[in-house]
Amino acid sequence: MKFTFTVMLLVMHETGGLNKPFCRMLEFLKQPVVVTAEINVNLVALTVMGLVNRLWALSYPRAVVFDEVYYGQFVSLYMKRIFFVDDSGPPFGHMLLAFGGYLGGFDGNFLWNRIGAEYSMNVPVWSLRLLPALTGALCVPLAYQILVELHFSHCAAFVAALLILFENSLITQSRLMLLESVLIFFILLAILSYLKFYNLQKCSPFTAGWWFWLLLTGVACSCAVGVKYMGLFTYMLLLAIAGVHSWHLIGDQTLSNVSVLCHLLARGLALVVIPVAMYLSFFYVHLTLLYRSGPHDQIMTSAFQASLEGGLARITQGQPLEVAYGSQITLRNVLGKPMPCWLHSHKNTYPIRYENGRGSSHQQQVTCYPFKDVNNWWIVKDPGMQQLVVSNPPRPVRHGHIVQLVHGITTRYLNTHDVAAPLSPHSQEISCYVDYNISMPAQSLWRVEIVNRESDTDVWKTILSEVRFVHVNTSAVLKLSGASLPEWGYRQLEIIGEKLSKGYHQSMLWNVEEHRYGKSQEQKEREVELHSPTQADISKNLSFMARFTELQWKILTLKNEDTEHKYSSSPLDWITMDTNIAYWFHPISGAQIHLIGNVLTWASANVATLVYMCLFLWYLLRRRRKICDIPEDAWRLWVSAGGLCVGGWAVNYLPFFVMEKTLFLYHYLPALTFQILLIPVVLQHLTDHLCRSQLPKNAFSALMVAWFSSVYLVYRTFSPLTYGEPTLSAAELRALRWKESWDILIRTH
């Protein structure tokens, strides 16, 4: 199916009469200029079909479909340059979607609040959906190429590509503003480029092509990981395969030690160093683009917040850096779970008896309060002196110093004693000391321990220092317990003194967020001072690595409370596609889009996997007994193709069994892609090696044609649910409900 076009561009004869240099220049024109272009018509045809199939009527429906509501808000935030944290994955995927929006001139003004909401005119739907659709379309030729590079016939490769082409679930997923098709594209690209590289390895190492494909492997891997963390598993698979190949290389004794080393270094560079660098660069771009403070600020530490424009930075700018005796401060818990909060006290006291009958000290409550409040202000006091103002010059507080903390509004001292805390009876109560003239002396001395200190004489710094407060008398540590107090404590968070301080936990660490030097000695003046906003200027710039580490850590550890969804499913449902997802539903016409796969393809893919594994085991055991059913070459092909496809399926599927997040059918799509690639592999193997004579071969081919036609028919049958049009009647919809467990929305009039 390859055609060679030879284009003769220009044939010119020397005409004479022109000056010498010009003649020399035209010397090369003596020869006919020949451009030979090889065009694989298969590939072109597949690409065109893919594009048509994925891009057709792309901006329909002009409404928010399923997770577009989720990704859309991030696109908007990119457009507005507002910082956000998304725990679903690294930023590269979001950036790609936002790039689509940028090309379409999206201004980010759309309220992404409801699935099914109509897009307003300013939303460039087509260009927002373009990138996923393009990548989805390109998966078709990629599948073709991969099988060709695996040394399978063009026919098998064509089948693989067509199966991807007619896979309803992949089509649905790539026609919307979602990330799975982008992920699959990069995964396939990584595999293809590795195969190309490996095939070049034997004949021409260290040539330009070799380098190109090697580097492309690394780049595609990092893009896959950058889009979704699921890409990590395919990256690992590729690393493992590359590891095995390198191991063979080490065993190749025709190569000198130096060249082996060069080979290994090249692989290390391309497959490890470059992906890591690329991954970091995604975050670099992300953080550079998003410089404004926004809705997720609260999750980040004060230092990070101060590095964003607006928000906390506006407040903290110009604060004195070093905390001194007499400083007025607010203390924020570093962990901030279940919610970010500040050390707080108010006039109310602990109830004399709790609901369960235990008693309290009846002193003033100390809590952690998740809102900014004037009662969050504390004054650092030197126990040896009476004054509550900063002396001139200020005397900074250092690591190991002993301080008292005075609550700004009530001027009571932060105190703890051997009384059980309200909700955590194993820990000490923290209170602001009220002198009731009973035998309970004030114990208000706290030692400041700077945890992230560089030396033991470090100064306590605003925002930057993470501090533990260790009670001098009882060595209890000030801690946020995470429990919220009952009505009497206004549901604020409980603060306790942890007696057995096992190691460092972030819930025991505090940092100064707002800070100013206190000037007023008189209580009344001080109250006025506390109510007034802090003065301004100087920003604290964090280094990129510090910001990256924090953001990365937050992305990995942030837990979404929502653990249930109407369409969530378990991994076991995916193999048999016992579940579907209704993506969109037109309230009037009843048109709908579902994530439903091509049932026949899914079933065939499962059968192919099963057949592959059985045959593989059978061959393996027989070969161990030195009985070779198939020639050595065929065996190697069988192992490498299977290792890639079954391995790809396994690494993209099995990890979900141990994941604790909400899972959806679309999570299975990368695994499914690998499984689909396996179908032609198995089919070709069966025709080549198991159908020995002509008759079964013909029968087999006939069967294949029938099977493939039915795949196409199933695709056609379900395409109304894939593209959302044409609208089907209730009876037609009912006929499409092939499985009891599918949730197809049928309106009852």
Added chain:
Amino acid sequence: MPGEGTSLRFPPCSAARTPFPLVLCAVVPGRRRLPRVGARMTLAAGCCQPESGPRCGGLRQRRPRRPAGEPSRPSPPPRAWAPLEAPGGVWAPLAFVTLLSFASRFHRLSEPPHVCWDETHFGKMGSYYINRTFFFDVHPPLGKMLIGLAGYLSGYDGTFPFQKPGDRYEHHNYIGMRGFCAFLGSCLVPFSYLTVLELSKSLSAALLAASILIFDTGCITLSQYILLDPILMFFLMGAVLSMVKYNSCADRPFSAPWWFWLSLTGVNLAGAIGVKFVGLFVVLLVGLNTVYDLWELLGDLSLSLVTLGKHLMARVFCLILLPVALYTTQFAVHFAVLNKSGPGDGFFSSAFQSRLIGNNLHNVSVPEHLAYGSVITMKNLRMAGGYLHSHWHLYPEGVGARQQQVTAYLHKDLNNLWVIKKHDSNTADHLDPSHSVEFVRHGDVIRLEHKETSRNLHSHQHEAPMTRKHFQVTGYGINGTGDANDFWRIEVVGRKAGKRIKVLRSQIRLTHLATGCILGSSGKTLPKWGWEQVEVTCTPYVKETPNALWNVEDHINPKLPNISLDVLKPSFPEILLESHMVMIRGNSGLKPKENEVTSKPWHWPINYQGLRFSGVNETDYRVYLLGNPVVWWLNLVTIGLYLLMVTCAIVAMKRGVQLTAELKELSEVLLHSGGKIMLGWLLHYLPFFMMGRVLYFHHYFPAMLFSSMLTGITWDTLLKFCAGRLSCSVGRRVYTYGTLALMLLIVYSFYLFHPLSYGMVGPMASDPNSPMAGLRWLESWEF
């Protein structure tokens, strides 16, 4: 050796089709298959004839045994490391290390004479066995059964309550139980000695590994108390030792020692899982080893398929069927012994509880049919399902409607009681004694009123708190007056309309009249506001699952006659399955609380933080579970060293470097023996990274055993390698002194740290005046 195997080899294809002649050959005594690796043959020699003559240099025995008559090869040149191994054999050192091990574990065993740490659980459970009361625990029963048995035999009467750590034992005899654990803990040392000896054939490696375990403060502490860990580690090491032993009998398959060690492996495996589910890791290790073994056998073409089948069947029998049988036997004994009702009843189904003497379901006599006005408890039919429960607390803001919570609760409680009422009339007439009894029938519409709070079971179209697809179930109304959303249709599975509803036996489904959803328990645990009870929802998806089915357990109706019901007693497999479901649920329920400092797996190998076994204050007798830091850091370094050495060895071999015979032997030990141990370490350590439950420092100790054995093998190999590079006399000295130095280091560090295990009194180490202050090398240690 050459010639022996080749004469048996048939062309590959015919070999498979004509197995017969091969069978004959294979069973001819003395005819063995080709040795796979040199080491394997010699391991066998060591194993199967342990007492055959004095050993002069373990390595010399590595030569494959030759058929008689073949001229012997010239004896190998003298080894630099021969001296340590020549005299005394292996038995004298074994006796010596065993003695030391017992001495170190039994020293001050009775101190402190109060309950330490988890003794409060496991001692209590031992008592339960002695008292035969039923309880529930997340671990399988063997360990606690053995503790109970040891207590029983040593004269403990099961009366001590074990309420909390720090309680004094007074006159109660607790030494028997501690002694039993210490005995098993002491056996770890000889086991590891023999294992390493078998694997490396080097006396000094075995001694090194043994001394590490003898002088590790952590191992000593963990063995001295009534805990499951020494029992678990005993079976675990037993399994590893017998696995190694049967591997080395590989050249004499189906001989008596082979069978003995193989079945002993199986027995130990059953023991290991029977104590804790962590035992699964050693099962995995043995499983992988067996697969590898079978793979090697499969590749040996001199064996017929029939012989292979025999090999396979022997392993299936000894390593699968035997352990499974033993494991089930443990449970049979467990259920037979615990026949009295106790604190664990509520976790199990009504049918299960009816087995227990003293439970209100045992030989139960209740009114048989439900009637209006009956007071009942309803139990969910899913495994480990709870009772339908409600209490005075409301759903918090933002979780559906702010109405009273309805949950499923595993414990028996007054708040589990509900009254059946007619949907349309209120209470009074049911209580009136003159009023005739009216039975509830299949298909009736009823109202369930919570007895304590007088609220009706209610559902509406709000999202349930956890399962968002379902509807919320609440308690609604005041004194029984609610609305139409309180009406439920009661149905019995598989019965016709109009039939009466039986206590216990009827499987009931409650359908919400207004929305058509079905009352069910999702099995998800509610957050703190719901007191970590189980969520109850109304599911709109009509499916026949036990989640949505209930049975009536208690039934109080003074107007009806009590009838003795012989409840369907569950069969043994059902009990077994149910108790496993309950255990798994219990285990996954052990989640760390928010903002709580927990031990992380990466803390463990670096000995970052110990566990306080006993004592908090300065005046207390304090015991602190912490590994001997020198030993643990040596282990840690060795893992890196091992990986480095292995990488060098395999790369060198892959690059075709010609190794001398000596080096080949060393790398053989390093790769195969060390590999097995390394695999064991990985299998016992890595899975903890993926566990969501609460983890403790002592979970690392099984892995630490492997790590210590690896240390023995690796350093011995390294020293031999260094010695081999040097001239004979210098090398010998390097080897001897190197080994001695390592051992002295270990002994000295033990001398420094021994108060950790044997008890400290006086100021805390954080106080500079304490004698231990200088030893607080890490700030996170708190002794």
